[in-house]
Amino acid sequence: MSRDWTSTLVRARSAQDGGDLALAARLLADAGGDPTAPDDALRLLSGVLRAQGRHAEALPLLETLTRRRPTSAVAEHNLAAALGDCGRAGDSEQAAERALTKGGAAPETWLVLGRARTSQGKLAQAEDAFRQALAQRPDFLPAYRDLAQLLWMQDGDLTRMTQAVAPLAALAGVREDAALLYATILRDTAGDGAALQSLAAWVERGSVEAALAAAAAASGLDPRLALQHAQRAQAQAPHDQRARLAVLTALIAAGRAELATAGLEDHLRRDPGDQHARALLLTAWRLVDDPRALTTEDYARLVRTYRLAEDDAADRGAWLARTAAALRRLHPFRSHPFQQSIQHGAQSMIDPRAAGDPDIDRLFEALRAPIDAYIADVRPGGLAPTAGGWSMSGAWSVKLKAGGLHTDHVHPRAWVSSAAYIETPPTVEAGGHEGWLRFGAARIGAAFALPAQHWVRPEPGTLVLFPSYLWHGTEPFSGSGERLTVAFDLQPA
Incomplete structure (x- = not known):
């Protein structure tokens, strides 16, 4: 007896509309193995899975849809997008090209194609794809963002990048979403001052989003101005948790941490997974000498270093050298990506797990045992290792040369963060802290600086694990050599 997919779809759509993606996925779980399941069931389930970040599980459903609808450009586009999200850039590129061959001309398909080519280092072809997306839709904001980042990361040429996205600057005068994107691009390229200036008109029009963006940009210039913009946003949207958190952040940066602690504690009761708020609260406690602030002993317990691949020294050294060479092939860029902590360095645009290199694969296999040991021993966030x-x-991989660094930051929605060291510059052994990983130097505003409380000397073939709410960054280094790392975030399964 065939299943009543009509009523199942009604219930699944209702669950999706209500935000219960887990229920929608459970209701449709059998669709992939049922040849009588309609296309709508496969499409809905694949969309729900992707919304949950379960892109690999969505792939077989999308492949079935392309077989059922061999002339459909939409089916090929959806497959291409999911392949890209799985890190399979080459397959994503082929599927996107098939979508275009089948008559698809949507800018979204050109965007997927551009991203797939970027991940493979096909930079000129990627640029062409992003420009094709904008030719199809001149106000397509994601293509402006990716085109700007692509050009910036190639050589850090501000003039070339701003000329390429000049139409976006014009759109920013009439569309708020364009203004917010343009300000984001400016913050990472021209600086906070340029970003703040670009938002002025929208702030005066009463835009909450612009006020929040202005508060973020002003934090790099003047903490009092950042507080003013954050308070403006909160006055306009008193129930917006982002505005409330922006005010609390600005209070700390302005030297008024005692006024922020109660608000941060309340925020974390509402949203205990907000690691940025947890980092702010720990900073506030430190400033007011609260006994709950982190101590030297806390850092020693929470930050752990593990030695990877305990093989003979010759094999280990050769493996690290091969891994370094493989990682460098993932780095076609010279400048940093947008909205990342890295400065004056390069970050890979492809997940190293998808590189298909045996030495990188060996690295990720070698990570499993120390991760298990860390979670079992430290139990970050109080979660037991048996909880799933x-x-x-x-x-991702990061390559730094002299002068390069990571600004101090946290990972707002992660659980455990990391740094696996593949190659380090000679200065890390010079007796100071050059090139070392540091903890506790909170980065909240231009006039706000706390000294680091804990350091870890990087050593090739070691892994450092720590809770994602810890402020962490790197000390800049001078001289020759490179600092080549692989980093990742963990979530409770």
């Missing part, structure tokens, strides 16, 4: 294990929510 862990999953890796993202991974």
Whole structure:
């Protein structure tokens, strides 16, 4: 007897509309194995899975849809997008090209194609794809963002980048979302002052989003001005938790931490997974000498270093050298990406797990045992290792030369964060802290600086694990050599 997919779809759509993606996924779980399941069931389930970040599980459903609808450009586009989210850039590129061959001309498909080419280092072809997306839709904001980042990361040429996105600057005068995107791009390229100036008109019009963006930009210039913008946003949207958190952040940066602690404690009761708020609260406690502030002993307990691949020294050294060479092939850029902590360095645009290199694969296999040991021993966030294990929510590689660094930051929605060292510059052994990983130097505003409380000397072939709410960054280094790392975030499974 065939299943009543009509009523199942009604219930699943209702669950999706109500925000219960888990229920929608459970209701449709059998669709992939049922040849009588309609296309709508496969489409809905694949969309729900992707919204949950379960892109690999969505792939078989999307592949079935492309077989059922061999002339459909939409089916190929959806497959291409999911393949890209799984890190399979080459397959994503092929699927996007098939979508275009089948008559698809949507700017979204050109965007997926551009991203797939970027991940493979096909930079000129990627630029062409982003420009094709904008030719199809001149106000397509994601293509402006990706085009700007692509050009910036190639050489850090501000003039070339701003000329390419000049139409976005014009749109910013009439569309709020364009203004917010343009300000974000300016913050990462021209600086906070340029970003703040670009938002002025929208702030005066009463835009809450612009006031929040202005508060973020002003934090790099003047904490009092940041507080004014944050308070403006809160006055306009008193129930907006983002505005409330912006005010609390600005209070700390302005030297009024005692006024922020109660608000941060309340925020964390509402949203205990907000690691940025937890980092702010720990900072506030430190400033007011609260006994709950982190101590030297806390850092020693929470930050752990593990040695990877305990093989013979010759094999280990050769493996690290091969891994370094493989990682460098993932780095076609010279400048930093947008909205990341890295400055004056390069970050890979492809997840190293998808590189298909045996030495990188060996690295990720070698991470499993220390991750298990860390979670079992430290139990970050109070979660027991038997509560479901862990999953890796993202991974990337960073290459720094002299002058490069990571600004101090936290990972707002992660659980455990990391740094695996593949190659380090000679200065890390010079007796100071050059190139070292540091903790506790909170980065909240231009006039706000706390000294680091804990350091870890990087050593090739070691892994450092720590809770994602700890402020962490790197000390800049001078001289020759490179600092080549792999990092990733973990989530409770």
